[in-house]
Amino acid sequence: MSAIPLVRIGEMVDGEIRPIEVDGRHLLLVNSEKGPSLIDRICPHAGGDLAKGKVVSSRIRCPTHSYLFNLETGVCPLGRREGWGPLAVYELFEREGQLCVEFAD
Numbered sequence: 001m002s003a004i005p006l007v008r009i010g011e012m013v014d015g016e017i018r019p020i021e022v023d024g025r026h027l028l029l030v031n032s033e034k035g036p037s038l039i040d041r042i043c044p045h046a047g048g049d050l051a052k053g054k055v056v057s058s059r060i061r062c063p064t065h066s067y068l069f070n071l072e073t074g075v076c077p078l079g080r081r082e083g084w085g086p087l088a089v090y091e092l093f094e095r096e097g098q099l100c101v102e103f104a105d
């Protein structure tokens with residue numbers, strides 16, 4: 001495992017949703033009121049493209065069915081009740097002025 005730098009600290013604007021491809025994975029960097037999050041781009045409900053979603057406080061709204069996912073936990077309350085999801089959320093850390101991620105495999 002090694003740190004993969006994604007973006008400079010403080011570079012993203014409020015509410016920004018930035019698609020990135022890392023290690024063959026299609027991901028989104030999202031800057032909400034709680035700060036930056038790294039999530040899967042594809043919605044776990046029915047495949048909506050969250051890059052076309054909208055940040056709502058500390059959640060992201062899917063453009064397909066408008067469900068909201070917590071950007072810290074990935075949980076959508078409806079998904080928890082119906083048994084799908086959550087959205088994958090990856091841990092970010094700072095190194096040398098960059099936000100970074102590490103993948104286990």
Ligand code: FES
Pocket residue numbers: 043044045046047048062063064065066067
């Ligand atoms: S595909 Fe995202 S909420 Fe249905």
